[in-house]
Amino acid sequence: MTGLPILSIMLVIPAIGALACLFVPAQTARMIALAATLVDLVLGIVLWAHFDIGGAQWQFVEYSPVFGRFAWALGIDGFALMLIMLSVFLMPICIGASWRSVTTRVSEYMAMFLFTEVLMLGTFAAQDLFLFYVFFEAGLIPMFLIIGIWGGVNRIYASYKFFLYTLLGSLLMLVAMLYMAREAGTTSIPALQAFNFDPHVQTWLWLAFFASFAVKMPMWPVHTWLPDAHVQAPTAGSVILAGVLLKLGGYGFLRFSLPMFPEASGQLTWLIFALSAIAVIYTSLVALVQADMKKLIAYSSVAHMAIVTIGLYAFNRQGIEGAMIMMLSHGLVSGALFLCVGVIYDRLHTREIARYGGLSINMPRYALFFLLFTMASIGLPGTSGFVAEFMSLMGTYQISTWTALLCTTSIILGAAYMLYLYRRVAYGEIKSDEVRGMADLSGRELWLLAPVAAVVLWMGVYPESFLAPMRKDVTTLLARIDRAAPADDSRPGNVVAGRVQPAPAQLAEAR
C-alpha cells in the first residue's frame, strides 16, 4: 500500500459529511450521509483488500505527535480490521433504515450518525492509549443525543442511564491509564502490550479496565442500561448500539485487559466465567417473558455477549477466534433483528409482540428474512451464529467444563425465546385488520436486509474469510498470555506443568 493515510481519510470523510449535514435541508442531508458512509464502505473494502494477511502485526500505521502528551497514532491489526469492516458495513444500512422513519430534525440526525461513525472507527484504529480513550468516551455524546432526541416515550430516562452508567465505568479506566502511561513511560498501545506490569498492580489495573468494558459489553449485573437504551432508541440507533458499540467492550478486553495484564487475567478468569454463566441463564430467562420485541432482543444480546467473554478468557485459539466471530456475527444478526423490528414498527407503531401475528401470510418475504436471522441468532448450522457459539464453547470446554456446560444452555434457551418470538409474530392467525393491511418489504427495506443476510450465510458457510486476517494476531496474543493461562479441568490429572497457581474458584470446581 502506498503512503496514503487511508485510516485518517476514513475518519475525515464522515466528519466533513457531518459538518456539512448541519447546514443543509433534510433531503440533501440524507444524500450526504449515505454518500459519506458508502465512501467509507468502499475505503473499508480497499483496506481489507490491501491488508497483508500474515504480514506485520500493525498495518496502515500513521503517527503524528500533534497533541504533545499523546499522539495521533493509528494502525490496525486483524481484530481491528474486522471490527472496522463491521462498522462501515452497518453504517449505510443505518442511514437507509432512517431514510423514511426519521422525519424530524433530519440534518442533525444524520450528522450525529456520521459523528458516531468517526468515533467508532477511531476507537478501533487508535494506537495510542489516550487517543483511544478520547474516541471511546466521545461516542457517548452522539448516542446520548440520538436516544434523547429521536427516541421513544421514555427516552430521557434511557439516555441518562446510558450516559451515566458508561461514564462511571470509563472514568475509572482513565485513572488506570494515567498510571500505566507513567509506569511504562509510553502511551503507545503496541509498546504497552509488551510491557510487563507488576502482577500485584495488574489486578487493580485489570479491575479498572473491567469496570469500563463490563459496562460497555454489557455483563451481568451492569447490563440494565442496555434494555432501556435499546427500547427507547430509534431503529438505526439500536442497530448501531447492538452492532458496533457493544463490541467496544469485547475489543477492549482483547486489546487491553488480556495482553497488558495477562497474570491478572489468568487469576480473575473465574470472575468472568461466573458473571458470564449467570448472564447467559438469567438474561435468557428474562428474555423469555418479554412482551416487547426490542427488549427481548436486547436481553438476548446480553446472553450472546457472555459467550464472547467466556471465549476471550478461554486462553486458547478456539475461544478467542470464536469470541471474535461471535462479535461479528452478533453485530450483523442483532442489527438485522432490530431492522426487522423497525420494519413492522414503521407500519404499526408498536413493538408489543401480542399485537402482531400471522405475518407470514401477508408478508412472506419479511417472514423469510426474519426467520433467517432468528435461526442465526439461535446458532443454526450454516449461519454465522453456529460457527461463533461452537468455537467459543469448544474453547471454553478445554479450560472449564462447568462454565461450558452452563453456557451451552444459551443455545437451548436461545432457541426457546427466539422461536417463541417468531411463532407469535409470524405464525398463527392474523389478529386485526391493521395487521392484515401491512405491506410486505419495500425495495428499500429489501436492500437493507439482503446484504446482511448474505454476509450471515457467508460467515456461516466459509468463516475462513473472516478468520484468516486474525489468525496471526491470535497467535501473537496467545504467545503473550500463555504463561498466565489458568489450569484447565477438562483432562483430570493432566495439568500442564509450569502454569500459574489456579484461582480459588477453579480449585473449588476441580474438587
Added chain:
Amino acid sequence: MDFAANFAMVLPEEVLSLGAILLMLVSAWGGPKSTRAVSIAAVFVLVGAGIALVGPASYGGSAFGGLYRADGFAAFAKVLIFVAAAVAIIMAPDFFKRTSGDDLHPEYPVLILLSTAGMGMMVSASDLLTLYVGLELQSLSAYVLASFMRRDTRSAEAGLKYFVLGALASGILLYGISLVYGFTGTTLFGDIAQAYAGPRSLGLLFGLVFVFAGIAFKMSAVPFHMWTPDVYEGAPTPVTAFFASAPKVAAMALAVRVAVVAMGPAVDQWRQIVIFAALASIVLGAVAAIGQTNIKRLLAYSSINNVGFALIGLAAGTREGVAGVLTYMTIYIAMTLGSFLVVLQMRNAAGEPVEEVTSLAGLSRTRPGLALALAIFMFSLAGIPPLFGFWAKFAVFDAAVAAGLFPLAAIGIAASVIGAYYYLRVVKIMYFDEPAPAFAPMDNPVEGGLIALTAAFVSPLGYFAIPALGAWTMAAARALF
C-alpha cells in the same frame, strides 16, 4: 537594585492603576455620557497591561526587597486575568442597557481595572502584606461591583452579603498572617519557608490553617463557599462572569504560590487541607447543583465544583501539579466566560434578561447555534472528551496519579459523574424538551464572536493547543520550584 528596575517589573500594575485613575477623572468630568468611551479605553488599558508583561515583568525576579515577584508563573496568571477582565468589560454596556432602571456608569470599567490591579498584586505577592493589600484591593472593588445595580434588591443583597462574609474571611486571613508573623518573625515568603522547614510549632500550623481558610473563601472552595450562589445570582451577569473567572484565577494562583513557595516544606500539612477542600468542593458543587433552577446559581455551583478539580493539581504539590492547575484554569476560564456569554443572550421577547434554566427549553430548535455552543460548554465542563474540558481534568488527575494520590484521583473522578448529571440536564432541556418562547435575537456581533471563539477553543480544535499550553504552563510552574 535601582528604583527604575523595580518599577519596570511592576509595569502591568502601574499601567492598570494609572489607567484606572485617569479614567476615573474622565468619568468624573464626563458623567454617564462617557460610559462607552471609558469602557473602550479600559479595554485598551488592559491590552496595554498585557503588553507590559512582555518586559521584565515576566522574568525580572524579586522587586522592592522581596515584596513582589515578577516571574513566568505570575505572568501566565495575569494573562488569564486580563483576558477575563476585558471580556467582563465588553459584556457590560449592552446588559445594562437591557435592564430597566439601572444604567451603566463609567465607574464600572474603572472598578474592574482597580480590581485587576489588585489581582496582579495577588499573583505576584511574595510577602504576606503584599498578598493582603492586593487581596483587599481586589475584594473592595468586587463588593461594589456586586451591588452595581443598586435599585435591584438582589444585587444590593449580593453586595452586602459578599462584603460581610468577605470581611470575615479577610479577618481570618489576617489573623493567620499575624500568627505566621508572630512565630517566624518575618512576612517574606522565602524566610517563612525556612521557618517551616525547621521544627514546626503549633502556632505555625495554626497560622497555616487560617491563611488557607482565608484564601479558600476567596476562591469559594468548600467549606467557605456559602456566599457564592447568592452573590453570583444577585450580581449583574457581567459581574458574575467576572467573579467566576478572574478572581478565581488570582486566588488559585495565590494559593499555589503560598503553598509551594512560602509553606513548601510543610507540604504534608497543607496537602491534607487541600485534599479535603478539593473533594468537598467537587462533591458539594455537584450535588447541590442538581436542584438548581436558576442558571446563574447552577453555574455558581459549577464553579465550586471546578475549583475542587483545580485543587487536585495543587494537592499533588509537584511541578506538574502546578502546571495542571494553570492548564485547568485556562480552559476553565474559556468555558465559564463562554457559558456566561450565552446566559447574556437569554432574553425574553421584550428584551428582559431571564435566568430560569427551563427557559432554555427547545433552544436547539429556536436558536441552534446558541444551543450548540452551550452544549459544548456543558459537555466540556463535565469533562467529556473530545471537548477540551477533558484535557483540563486530564492534566490535574495525571499530576495526582504521578504523585501517588490514587484514592484522591479515583474518588474525584467518580464524583465527576455526579457533576455530569446536571450538565446533561441543561443539554437535555435544550435538546429534548419542547420549545419554550424563543429568546430575543442576538443584537451584538461582538458577543456572538466571543461565544464562537470560546466554543472553538473548547471544541476538539483546542487539542491542537496542547503542546503550546503544556510548554507554557510547565515554564510557568518551573518559576516556583
